[in-house]
Amino acid sequence: MVANExxxxxxxxxxxxxxxxxxxxxxxxxxxxxxxSSSVAMGSQEGFTLAxxxxxxxxxxxxxxxxxxxxxAPMWLGQLEKKLQMLNPHQNFRLFLTLEVNPSIPVNxxxxxxxxxxxxxxxxxxxxxxxxxxxxPQWLAQGPSEKICxxxxxxxxxxxxxxxxxxxxxxxxxxxxxRANIDPANIPWDALRTLIKQSVxxxxxxxxxxxxxxxxxxxxxxxxxxYNVDFNLxxxxxxxHALEAPDGTxxxxxxxxxxxxxxxxxxxxLSLPPTAERVIAVxxxxxxxxxxxxxxxxxDDDELGSAAGPSKSQxxxxxxxxRNLHKRCREWLMQLPLTLNTLSKQSNDNPDPLYCLFFRExxxxxKLLDQVHKDLAxxxxxxxxxxxxxxxxxxxxxxxxKGTIPSHWRRYKVPKVMSMSEWIPDLARRLSxxxxxxxxxxxxxxxxxxxxxxxFPKAYITATRQAVAHRKWWxxxxxxLCLDIGQMNDPAAFIVDGLVLEGAAWDTGNEKLxxxxxxxxxxxxxxxxxxxxxxSNKEQPANLVTLPVYLNNDRxxxxxxxxxxxxxxxxxLVAMRGQGCLSDRKGLSI
Numbered sequence: 001m002v003a004n005e006x007x008x009x010x011x012x013x014x015x016x017x018x019x020x021x022x023x024x025x026x027x028x029x030x031x032x033x034x035x036x037s038s039s040v041a042m043g044s045q046e047g048f049t050l051a052x053x054x055x056x057x058x059x060x061x062x063x064x065x066x067x068x069x070x071x072x073a074p075m076w077l078g079q080l081e082k083k084l085q086m087l088n089p090h091q092n093f094r095l096f097l098t099l100e101v102n103p104s105i106p107v108n109x110x111x112x113x114x115x116x117x118x119x120x121x122x123x124x125x126x127x128x129x130x131x132x133x134x135x136x137p138q139w140l141a142q143g144p145s146e147k148i149c150x151x152x153x154x155x156x157x158x159x160x161x162x163x164x165x166x167x168x169x170x171x172x173x174x175x176x177x178x179r180a181n182i183d184p185a186n187i188p189w190d191a192l193r194t195l196i197k198q199s200v201x202x203x204x205x206x207x208x209x210x211x212x213x214x215x216x217x218x219x220x221x222x223x224x225x226x227y228n229v230d231f232n233l234x235x236x237x238x239x240x241h242a243l244e245a246p247d248g249t250x251x252x253x254x255x256x257x258x259x260x261x262x263x264x265x266x267x268x269x270l271s272l273p274p275t276a277e278r279v280i281a282v283x284x285x286x287x288x289x290x291x292x293x294x295x296x297x298x299x300d301d302d303e304l305g306s307a308a309g310p311s312k313s314q315x316x317x318x319x320x321x322x323r324n325l326h327k328r329c330r331e332w333l334m335q336l337p338l339t340l341n342t343l344s345k346q347s348n349d350n351p352d353p354l355y356c357l358f359f360r361e362x363x364x365x366x367k368l369l370d371q372v373h374k375d376l377a378x379x380x381x382x383x384x385x386x387x388x389x390x391x392x393x394x395x396x397x398x399x400x401x402k403g404t405i406p407s408h409w410r411r412y413k414v415p416k417v418m419s420m421s422e423w424i425p426d427l428a429r430r431l432s433x434x435x436x437x438x439x440x441x442x443x444x445x446x447x448x449x450x451x452x453x454x455x456f457p458k459a460y461i462t463a464t465r466q467a468v469a470h471r472k473w474w475x476x477x478x479x480x481l482c483l484d485i486g487q488m489n490d491p492a493a494f495i496v497d498g499l500v501l502e503g504a505a506w507d508t509g510n511e512k513l514x515x516x517x518x519x520x521x522x523x524x525x526x527x528x529x530x531x532x533x534x535x536s537n538k539e540q541p542a543n544l545v546t547l548p549v550y551l552n553n554d555r556x557x558x559x560x561x562x563x564x565x566x567x568x569x570x571x572x573l574v575a576m577r578g579q580g581c582l583s584d585r586k587g588l589s590i
Contacts, residue, residue: 006114008059009084011095013113018100025118025158026066026096037064043072051076055083055095062092071099074106081109149272149503149578151207151555164200168192184224193222209548209558209578216575217271234271235573243269271576273503273518283553287417318383321401326383329376329400332424336373337431340366341438353466354444361455362438365431368411372427375406412455415552415584429453448495448525451559452584457551458559461528464494468530480533483549483562485511486524493527496583499549503579504566512565513545515573520582541565545574552584559583 006012014026023039030037038054040047051067058065070077084095097113099105171191176182196202197211197218205211225231231245246257267276318326343359346352375396381387382397389397399406403419412430414423430453437447445467451457461481469476471492485506488495501523505516545566551557562581566574 006094008089008091008093009087011084011097011109011113013097013099013110013115014118015115016098016100016118023066023068023098026098028158028162030064030066036061037066039066039068041068042070042076048073048076052083055080055087058095059087059089059093062090064094064096066096066098068098069100070097071102071105074102074104077109078106081106081112084112149576150210150213151550152210154204154210156201156204160201160204164196167195167200184227187224189222189224193218196222209580212575213578216572220572220576234269235570235576236268271573273516273577275518279518289417291417322383325397325401326380328421329379329383332420333373333376333380335424335428336369337428337435338373340369340431341435342366343438352444353463353470354460357456357459357463358434358437358444360459361434364411364455365434368409368427369431372409375409413551413557415554430455446491446495448497450498451496452498452551452582457583458557461560464528465530468492474532478532479530481560481562482529482531483526483564484529485526485564488525488527490527490529493529495525495527497525498583499523499526500582500584501579502553502582503577504574512543512567513547513574513579514567515570515577523581543567543571545571545579547579547581549581549583551582553582555580 014023027039038058040051040054042048042051051065054065057063171188172182175186175188197215201214201218202211205214220235221233226245228245229247233243233245246254248254248257267274270276273279340362343355343362346355346359375393378387378393379397379400382389382393387393396406400420403421405414405418405420405423409423414426418426429450433450433453437444437449440447449460451460454460465476465479465481468474469479484490484493485499486508499522501521503515503518504513505519505521506512506523507514540563543566544563546561547564548558548561551559
């Protein structure tokens with residue numbers, strides 16, 4: 001198609017979804033055809049010059065040009081459109097553009113191009129067929145399938161798979177030394193696992209806990225046992241074989257095995273609990289609702305910028321969005337307290353870390369509440385015709401109408417999909433907690449704290465550590481955090497509430513983690529203790545898992561980690577499911 005059906009002056013635009021790279025498809029095509037090409041990554045001033053030079057040279061020589069990430073250069077794309085119109089290229093010249101969906105892309109360059117949409121394939125079967133269809137017959141390996149329970153989405157694509165193939169092929173050739181077959185036990189598994197985990201796929205992973213998940217899958221699949229006829233590709237709780245490896249040595253055998261797989265695979269194939277699909281559907285539904293709230297505009301032709309604020313006699317002539325905004329602002333004001341308790345400033349002679357923390361929290365809380373009160377009251381006045389709009393109020397009203405949180409109100413981190421209708425009640429709960437804490441004044445060590453409800457929960461963990469070190473004259477470097485789930489029997493400990501466990505449940509009787517059906521579990525109030533680390537003199541149990549405690553269900557902020565016991569025979573499955581703990585009650589909705 002590229003050589004015979006696309007005119008030389010027509011660019012081929014590979015439109016990508018965010019986080020997906022399809023430039024390897026062009027590179028593979030160039031490699032398979034044996035053509036000459038040049039590649040330029042856009043986004044810098046040097047890239048503009050290199051791109052212009054590459055296009056000029058290739059249009060005369062009849063070679064191909066690949067420009068990557070052109071959505072980072074929307075102004076330059078406008079110039080490219082004019083340049084292509086005046087260009088008289090060689091008939092073999094081809095221009096490839098890779099770009100993400102972005103409203104800043106000039107429409108004319110899109111109209112001039114042949115657009116090819118690229119999206120990651122859904123499901124294991126589709127990915128396996130794509131992987132097997134893109135490899136050479138002498139390379140037989142299974143490409144990695146898409147997984148969840150990660151803290152973020154990684155751009156794993158066919159270029160990583162090709163790199164893994166080359167790595168495996170190189171090491172196998174080095175060991176085989178020309179022989180057609182070798183004993184699976186003689187394959188350098190340690191080298192292959194290390195390269196795949198740390199360089200090929202692990203090179204993209206920037207989270208320690210995501211790395212643990214990747215390590216678990218690689219350690220499971222890259223073993224001599226993988227050559228056994230009854231090798232189970234995924235571990236299960238019951239020990240039954242959820243998915244056995246195919247029995248064959250030729251590409252046709254593997255393709256036949258993949259074709260027999262169902263189009264809708266069970267979650268167990270990804271080492272996920274049975275309810276994973278429902279959990280994912282809830283998450284996607286919440287994200288969709290959040291986006292719809294932000295996109296919502298009431299059926300009214302009046303624009304926000306043209307509303308100068310009607311007088312009281314013109315209330316009935318208010319646009320629908322303004323009447324609705326007026327109602328919501330009044331409701332939000334009623335949900336927020338008018339006054340708050342305060343803490344007196346502590347002397348500098350012997351400062352208490354916890355007192356300093358709550359003093360800072362109370363100070364920020366008062367400033368934020370005053371700002372929100374003033375802004376909402378001003379919006380009500382604008383809607384009543386008592387105040388004229390300013391640029392600040394116009395931006396504020398635009399955000400509130402769309403259901404998004406104004407940027408100057410974001411004094412603390414919240415889930416990305418949280419809307420204004422959720423943020424105000426959440427703020428009210430945070431203010432209520434701090435009001436109760438500040439009313440205690442001096443006795444702040446044993447207060448029960450909703451950890452995710454603090455403005456700076458990480459600072460609370462640091463303050464508790466400093467308090468213990470100061471109280472017992474211990475070095476900060478020797479302290480190790482312990483979380484006693486469901487216990488509150490230590491007067492020297494710090495009580496936290498609102499923790500939510502994802503992917504597992506807590507067995508109170510045996511005091512260990514157990515795998516569940518994937519539901520999020522609300523934990524009882526628990527105590528945080530700081531003890532001196534004696535790991536050098538004590539052997540750690542084999543069935544110990546390091547559990548991350550995230551701020552919320554975005555899993556982007558790790559506040560601390562805790563070591564907990566779990567069923568020893570499920571060590572691999574525990575690592576693959578990526579269990580975590582949330583400090584925000586909102587995580588229970590997942």
